[in-house]
Amino acid sequence: MAIVTGKQVGLTGNSAIAYAMRQIDPDVCAAYPITPSTGIIEEFSSYYADGQVSTELITVESEHSAMSACVGASAAGARVMTATSSQGLALMWEMLYIASGMRLPVVMTVVNRALSAPINIHCDHSDSMGARDSGWIQLYSETVQEAYDNLLQAVRIAEDPRVLTPAMVCMDGFITSHAVENITLLADGEVKGFIGDYKPGRSLLDTDNPITMGAMTLQDVYMDFKHEQSMAIAGAKEVVVEVGSDFGRRFGRHYGLMECYRLEDAEAAIVVLNSAAGTTKVAVDELRKKGKKVGLLKPRLFRPFPYAEIAAALKNVKAVCVLDRADSMNGFGGPLFSEVRSALYGLASVPKVMGRIFGLGGRDYTVEHSTAVFEGLYRIIETGRMEELTGYLKS
Amino acid sequence: MATLKELAAKDELFSGGHRLCSGCGIPPIVRLLLRSAGSPVVATSATGCLEVGTSIYPYTAWRIPWIHSAFENAAATISGIESAYRAFKKKGRIPADKEIKFLALGGDGGTYDIGFQALSGALERGHNFLYVCYDNGAYMNTGIQRSSATPLGSATTTSPAGAKRPGKQEWRKDLTRVVVAHNIPYAAQASPHNWRDLEGKARKAFNVAGPAFMNIISPCPLGWYSKPEDSINAARLAVDTCYWPLYEVENGILRVTYRPKEKKPIADWFKIQGRFKHLFKPENSHLLDETQKRIDAEWQRLLDMDGKAVF
Numbered sequence: 101m102a103i104v105t106g107k108q109v110g111l112t113g114n115s116a117i118a119y120a121m122r123q124i125d126p127d128v129c130a131a132y133p134i135t136p137s138t139g140i141i142e143e144f145s146s147y148y149a150d151g152q153v154s155t156e157l158i159t160v161e162s163e164h165s166a167m168s169a170c171v172g173a174s175a176a177g178a179r180v181m182t183a184t185s186s187q188g189l190a191l192m193w194e195m196l197y198i199a200s201g202m203r204l205p206v207v208m209t210v211v212n213r214a215l216s217a218p219i220n221i222h223c224d225h226s227d228s229m230g231a232r233d234s235g236w237i238q239l240y241s242e243t244v245q246e247a248y249d250n251l252l253q254a255v256r257i258a259e260d261p262r263v264l265t266p267a268m269v270c271m272d273g274f275i276t277s278h279a280v281e282n283i284t285l286l287a288d289g290e291v292k293g294f295i296g297d298y299k300p301g302r303s304l305l306d307t308d309n310p311i312t313m314g315a316m317t318l319q320d321v322y323m324d325f326k327h328e329q330s331m332a333i334a335g336a337k338e339v340v341v342e343v344g345s346d347f348g349r350r351f352g353r354h355y356g357l358m359e360c361y362r363l364e365d366a367e368a369a370i371v372v373l374n375s376a377a378g379t380t381k382v383a384v385d386e387l388r389k390k391g392k393k394v395g396l397l398k399p400r401l402f403r404p405f406p407y408a409e410i411a412a413a414l415k416n417v418k419a420v421c422v423l424d425r426a427d428s429m430n431g432f433g434g435p436l437f438s439e440v441r442s443a444l445y446g447l448a449s450v451p452k453v454m455g456r457i458f459g460l461g462g463r464d465y466t467v468e469h470s471t472a473v474f475e476g477l478y479r480i481i482e483t484g485r486m487e488e489l490t491g492y493l494k495s
Numbered sequence: 496m497a498t499l500k501e502l503a504a505k506d507e508l509f510s511g512g513h514r515l516c517s518g519c520g521i522p523p524i525v526r527l528l529l530r531s532a533g534s535p536v537v538a539t540s541a542t543g544c545l546e547v548g549t550s551i552y553p554y555t556a557w558r559i560p561w562i563h564s565a566f567e568n569a570a571a572t573i574s575g576i577e578s579a580y581r582a583f584k585k586k587g588r589i590p591a592d593k594e595i596k597f598l599a600l601g602g603d604g605g606t607y608d609i610g611f612q613a614l615s616g617a618l619e620r621g622h623n624f625l626y627v628c629y630d631n632g633a634y635m636n637t638g639i640q641r642s643s644a645t646p647l648g649s650a651t652t653t654s655p656a657g658a659k660r661p662g663k664q665e666w667r668k669d670l671t672r673v674v675v676a677h678n679i680p681y682a683a684q685a686s687p688h689n690w691r692d693l694e695g696k697a698r699k700a701f702n703v704a705g706p707a708f709m710n711i712i713s714p715c716p717l718g719w720y721s722k723p724e725d726s727i728n729a730a731r732l733a734v735d736t737c738y739w740p741l742y743e744v745e746n747g748i749l750r751v752t753y754r755p756k757e758k759k760p761i762a763d764w765f766k767i768q769g770r771f772k773h774l775f776k777p778e779n780s781h782l783l784d785e786t787q788k789r790i791d792a793e794w795q796r797l798l799d800m801d802g803k804a805v806f
């Protein structure tokens with residue numbers, strides 16, 4: 101379903117991800133359809149049916165089995181991919197920890213959607229935020245282009261021998277997955293050259309050198325395995341930067357840990373993930389025209405959380421609002437808020453930080469909302485008072 | 496048909512020193528299975544006695560590649576491994592003449608209950624693997640809780656022999672029949688006391704193209720409240736009372752592979768197991784009678800179908 105204009109192609113987020121998966125041509129893909137990520141597996145199934153991929157496609161009977169089959173295939177040494185959303189990710193929850201604990205570099209697209217109840221098929225981040233402690237790398241994508249580029253990079257990051265950790269690439273349900281954007285695709289050969297071959301260090305299919313995987317561990321060693329895993333994920337930050345730089349060198353689109361938009365001299369800043377960053381950029385530009393020093397910080401990498409870099413980027417800002425598209429239900433603000441605020445704690449001069457929950461279940465987030473948030477931040481700067489530390493965005 | 500001598504001469508792929516209980520039915524089952532494959536085997540186990548008993552880090556009883564992932568997903572895990580194998584064969588990463596067999600193992604909890612959906616899905620998708628259920632009739636690993644394989648009247652920790660409810664109140668699920676309804680090339684019931692029958696079935700099951708299933712009764716002294724030294728005899732009595740008929744369904748044709756010379760009353764099997772002790776009280780005799788009646792009817796149904804197409 102491509103609309104071609106010059107070098108650019110009009111694709112939905114789902115089509116771009118399916119296209120990237122065709123180019124990556126994983127050994128095994130195991131998936132179960134769920135709105136709004138269904139289109140990814142539908143289009144990939146077409147590539148499979150037409151013989152355009154060498155992948156073994158396993159159309160499993162549930163998301164739990166999807167991730168279980170991914171674990172089996174990855175343990176066999178295969179390059180493995182899948183995609184899901186919402187309840188599907190929730191059903192995989194048990195297996196997410198097993199994939200990461202066994203250090204299997206599965207790559208998954210998560211098309212963000214609200215969790216039931218009430219049932220809702222539209223965007224928020226309660227699904228991937230629920231998986232934030234599962235030991236997966238999490239990359240967030242503002243646009244279709246970023247989702248496409250992130251997926252290609254995720255393969256290299258996850259499979260890096262220093263990392264060997266599964267990775268999920270998140271994009272907003274419907275807003276990004278179903279909207280057509282003009283993007284620049286790489287040639288198949290460029291993708292192959294960038295991701296390289298996956299050379300697993302071990303495989304269940306090496307019957308001459310049998311290994312036991314998933315053994316039971318007790319009090320003597322379990323914690324040491326977890327410590328090693330935690331260190332490896334922390335080290336992934338460096339690899340994300342390396343891979344992002346190499347991607348930029350090769351293809352001209354540079355990626356780091358976050359995007360700072362007009363943040364250098366900003367007094368007031370919004371921190372937000374995924375597509376809402378695009379809306380916020382419009383508000384920033386409009387307010388900048390009126391002389392307001394406002395800016396945006398959009399984390400790209402949420403796991404591992406680049407707390408030092410985020411603190412450094414916000415250290416000169418006077419007031420910050422962290423927008424969370426997920427509520428951690430009576431925690432101290434949303435998940436992004438509590439981590440950003442905690443990251444700022446060690447600064448010599450800590451900005452005022454407020455948190456707002458927004459956009460749940462696909463509720464619109466407009467330029468007006470963004471502008472109102474900045475106005476609120478200016479009131480804090482002017483009066484020194486914050487009336488409401490955390491809460492829901494008025495909409 | 497291999498002789499016992501030939502079987503004994505094969506490599507031991509499941510080493511001693513594991514932590515399974517003395518008298519447990521699982522080790523002889525697994526050892527026979529691995530001797531029957533004829534090719535290298537890659538195996539997965541559902542969470543359960545077999546997994547815990549063979550894998551406590553840094554030890555392993557497995558001399559073949561083996562993975563444990565979770566409780567309910569042995570069939571899905573083996574689907575992924577077998578798919579990777581097919582992908583690698585296609586790409587030449589595994590030589591064309593190298594054949595690997597795939598084995599998934601689960602207890603009745605991991606097979607009849609929590610892993611049933613994954614099993615059904617993998618059978619329908621037609622992966623080339625053998626699924627073996629070692630059926631000991633309850634969740635033994637977690638302390639003898641009832642499963643849908645637990646026999647009527649059996650006392651477990653979640654169906655205790657109470658004053659009002661004397662043990663499990665429901666008839667067991669006939670999983671082998673449910674699996675047969677998936678129209679797979681091979682399904683069978685076996686017992687470790689009849690090694691010749693088990694080995695022959697395993698050899699067939701490993702060699703059919705597509706999914707195969709074996710349901711194997713596995714005595715459990717801990718959960719059956721029986722003597723470890725009685726285990727093989729307990730398995731024999733389960734078969735001779737026709738509680739656990741030995742049969743196979745090969746390409747849709749059912750065949751009873753063993754007919755006891757003298758069909759024994761179910762009480763003979765029950766009385767060597769403490770889990771049925773309360774059924775011998777006069778007030779519970781109806782459960783014993785009902786069990787006998789249903790076993791007789793089920794055995795007759797199998798005999799009527801012997802040699803016939805089941806689907």
